[in-house]
Amino acid sequence: MNPQDFLDVDRDLSDEERAIRDTVRDYSTAELLPHVADWYDAGTIPDPRGLARGLGKLGVFGMHLSGYGCAGTNAVSYGLACRELEAVDSGLRSFVSVQGSLAMTAIHRYGTEEQKSEWLPRMATGEALGCFGLTEPDSGSDPGSMRTRARRDGGDWVLDGTKMWITNGSVADCAVVWAATDEGIRGFLVPTSAPGFSANIIHKKLSLRASITSELVLDGVRLPADALLPGAQGLKAPLSCLSEARYGIVWGVAGAARACLLAAIDYSRARVQFDRPIASFQLTQRKIADMLVDVNQAMLTALHIGRLKDAGQAQHAHISFGKLANVRAAQRVAATSRGIHGANGITLEYPVMRHMLNLETVATYEGTEEVHALTLGRAATGLDAFR
Incomplete structure (x- = not known):
């Protein structure tokens, strides 16, 4: 009997789901598994852009989303992809999860048509990387206590604060940052090239070492009004x-x-x-x-x-x-x-x-x-x- 699927759970998968499972498993085994121990030992991913391009070609970024270059698969197919990636290493599943389930989902669900068209197709292919800035040094399980603030200044927004434990933070092109405002918690698309934005890599981790984790610092980051994710209002x-x-x-x-x-x-x-x-x-x-x-x-x-x-x-x-x-x-x-x-x-x-x-x-x-x-x-x- 097969110990890895002793109850024959995968017999209930559709042909398409099996094909996705096998494709991700074969890719992960051939392209990722031979290197992941060295990446873990080094405490980083040496070529995150190359990794992103490969995973983009595989089609796993935002695969559960529809349109904008995303595959539009069902939830089970996405779950199978996560299973096969994490069978190699949790850091690799996190790389995909932060890109697709956090950053891309926030844009897809709460962004404008212009924001979606600008970012999602490039993120789906791995050309652009995103990160998700919610957790703070003093705000983890209670995100409503966040100290990062966004204030209006004329037609612009100005963000100040710090985010912590942010996967892909130092290699991202765009950060989805959540901040407290006078109107409640709101989400913003922050280009990482914006003046006042910096990302510091967190070293000396004993876990999730085949992953890039960062602290985000926002020091008077000025954003135009259209950086706001208009559909995102409140902590929900x-x-x-x-x-x-x-x-x-x-x-x-x-x-x-x-x-x-x-x-x-x-x-x-x-x-x-x-x-x-x-x-x-x-x-x-x-x-x-x-x-x-x-x-x-x-x-x-x-x-x-x-x-x-x-x-x-x-x-x-x-x-x-x-x-x-x-x-x-x-x-x-x-x-x-x-x-x-x-x-x-x-x-x-x-x-x-x-x-x-x-x-x-x-x-x-x-x-x-x-x-x-x-x-x-x-x-x-x-x-x-x-x-």
Whole structure:
């Protein structure tokens, strides 16, 4: 039986969905997997523009959006792409997720026709890169407390503030920045070439190292009136984009968990101790059985939420359920797989500790475990425990 799809979850995929899965898997295995350990070791992506062009040709940027050069696939197809990318590395799925589910979705959903036409076709091909500026040094789980401000000055807007933990921030051409105004929280398209805008790369990360993470500084950045995303009013706008990105995580971490399970099976069959493969020992088989259950339950959860999303029935609490459950499962699988690998598990010759450390970041960003637990608690009881 196939351990990576023990319950034959993928039998419910359409021919088109299978084709997308296989295309992204083949590309990721051939073009990304051979390099990702070196990128992780170096703590960066050496050629983000080249990576973007390749992924643009693959068609994964904004693939769930329609028009403007986007593929217009269904939610399950996008989820499958996230699964196959994160099976290689969480940083690569984040690269695609920030571009498509955050920056492009914000423009597609809330921008003017001129903004969409200017940015989306180039972002879909990877010619232009975007980032999403919501989180701040003192504002993470409570984005409504942001300190970045935008004030009117004649016909212009002037932005001041700092954004933190911004994927692709230092390589982006356009930043979608959320700021507090006298009219509430609004979104702005900020060209990164604008005077007063700077991006500082965050170094010394121990997780998500095959990714570029930055601090954005806005020091009197002056923007014309048409930089405003007119359809985005209030905190619900950026949170709706985050929900799109979280959906990709639900699928992505299932891919990371699958990679760790397969690595553990291969290693335990080849590793001989006491004159027999360690896979033949009861304790090892129990660990593999637990991992097998976690991986396949995570894939079932992802597929079901994807079908709900395609039917227009997925609520944000469903996405919270998926992120909470699947990230937790993936962390268990990665840690167990690392243990099966013994001392070899801490090296980059094997993917397991890289995935294990990456999942520490994935568990934190776009909603911590505590935030999603409270979201589910509110959905179940009808009572809000956030404040």
